[in-house]
Amino acid sequence: MCRATFWQDNFLIMKNYKILVVEDQDAMRESLLIAFKDEGYHVECVSSGEGAIKKLSDGNVYDLVVTDLKMKKVNGLEVLNAVKTENPATEVIVITAYGAISTAVQAIREGAYDYVTKPFRYQEMLKVAKNALEKKELKERLKYLEGEVREKYKLEGIIGNSAVMVEVLKVTADVSRTESTVLITGESGTGKELIARAIHYNGPRSGYPFVVINCGALPENLQESELFGHAKGSFTGAVKEKVGLFHHAHKGTIFLDEIGETSASTQVKLLRFLQDGEIRQVGGNKSIHVDVRIIAATNENLERAVNQGRFRKDLFYRINVIRIHLPQLKERKEDIPLLVNYFLELYTDKLKKDKRVFSGSAMAVLLNYDWPGNIRELQNIVERAVALSKNQVIGVEALPLPTGGFVAHNSNPERDVTVKSSIVETLSEQEKNAIVEAMNKYGGNQTKVSQVLGISTTTLWRKIKKYKIKPQHEIPDDGIK
Incomplete structure (x- = not known):
């Protein structure tokens, strides 16, 4: 049986697909019915475009509609438009004669997933249908995950109505709409990572990765390798090339927690990235351009660290573009x-x-x-x-x-x-x-x-x-x- 599988709320959900076949030729309609049923799909058939539109207007919802393009009175394009009006998430495959491919291309422009030309082998139709249903499932899963992310990290989810937190939320909302580098300060346990996630998931990069690294948890000799990657053979134990976290965060956001704990050499590379958007692997000989927004956080006084020579002044100015300070409880x-x-x-x-x-x-x-x-x-x-x-x-x-x-x-x-x-x-x-x-x-x-x-x-x-x-x-x- 052909079924979709996806994870939701930690349970594996099994879903039977529902297909509507719209075909005015009796032999073709019966053959498609048998082929789809043999694969385990739930199938309904109608012999006209009018019948398909009535099914849709009656509230029936399908995962996939397979429709002939050339039919009397109501053609396949009209069926396609009705499907997309009633339920845009439903995928549509159109069946066309070889001489009407231009009409099939028009159908794709109007939202059809693909077309199959007559005569076709049923294995070909089944493959196209499987791909269309997988696409629909992925879109639904993505929509579900995006909803989860928005719910978890929306600004309203940050608890507090005190005057100081209202101001923090206001700045966070304003910063979310920008591409500026942000420095979040505050003691441990005040919610710095939550603010960083809220900035990312409410901003223009929300569809791309949010990568978190605690700089204080990494030994100095591993910081550069983790952040920027390393070339094969660059040091003992580097048996293969490693892709760094900056590369994984491409087009998204990297959250550098406890940035004050970075080594001097790591600070140099961070400064270079902030200046020209390029990184270089440990042991590598070429620069790699990556598009990443930096949000940094620290629980120490970076100005004092600058005065003590433990943190670069030029890097501090680069990351301290917009500062958000979280108060103690x-x-x-x-x-x-x-x-x-x-x-x-x-x-x-x-x-x-x-x-x-x-x-x-x-x-x-x-x-x-x-x-x-x-x-x-x-x-x-x-x-x-x-x-x-x-x-x-x-x-x-x-x-x-x-x-x-x-x-x-x-x-x-x-x-x-x-x-x-x-x-x-x-x-x-x-x-x-x-x-x-x-x-x-x-x-x-x-x-x-x-x-x-x-x-x-x-x-x-x-x-x-x-x-x-x-x-x-x-x-x-x-x-x-």
Whole structure:
């Protein structure tokens, strides 16, 4: 049986193709029906162009339409136009007599995949049909992957509505539409790679590779070989030619994370590329032109590295065309509840857990913590809490963090009041939503709800009054109506 196979959501999906044959000659129509069915296709046949158009207008969708060009009343070109109007993804093969090849060429210009001239061998038709269906499958797969990429890396997916993150998102959106070199700075765990991916996948190079390399993870003697490739025999162990990552990123973007860790010789080659767009393999004797956009990132102070002679000044000026600085998490505390909710949903789904919420005291601990590991540390804490918690409400005991207060360095009193106000508002919304959901789930049984939420019935009653909550169904605590 001839079937398409492609990966989707980590499962192998098998798909039976559906073909419509449009042919007014009875013998030809029957022969094509048998040939396609023998290959395992699902086949429908009509004897006229009018019949084909009716099939399409009735909502039938086909992977492939095989139609004769010369038919009475409604010809093959009209069938082609109807197919492309109803479902542009359907491929079309036209059958034509030798003397009407010019009409077949016109059909290809109007969207047909290919044509087959009479008389033909059925193996020839089957081969053309197979190629047409493979093309359709590849287009569908590409469309699916592009959708996945856009969903994963769209700008809205970067969590944060604090003033500083709104500015970061604005600059990121503006930079995405350019070809400029970008330098992203910020501590480890602040999301530098996510910003780099957002710039690439929202920009003009989104259809081409996004290549990531952590310069700090490569020994100095391997950096040039990894980035630019090497010629066969250029050093001990170079038994064959190696293509570098710059070559793999042609027409796309290369993300150089921790660029401050590059060696002096690598910096020279990076500078040359930024000046004339050319690279040279280690041990090679010719320059290779590549079209690559560079996005660099660092968690160290490159200006200090320049002053200390560890980083070339001219290279720094070349990569520092547009700079995006990502703040530490402790500098954008009003975003913590948003991030917590995002990671809660992510890990309750991933770990197949019931919905979880943090208690008010647990959220206070999260808000007061210094977060030296930034967003990455917060993500790990939430994952751990979801994985180990047995209750719907996650308490302070589930957090491996200090529970004391946090005093921010260089705090701004006016800003602190604003942040505190927004945090309190967000916490109140979370608390109200948790109570509403539990009340609706347990039919208004306040004893059960207070047990699940880990609070007393008196506290629950006060909060119900405070938030003016009315459950959808009310069941007395004793369960008797």
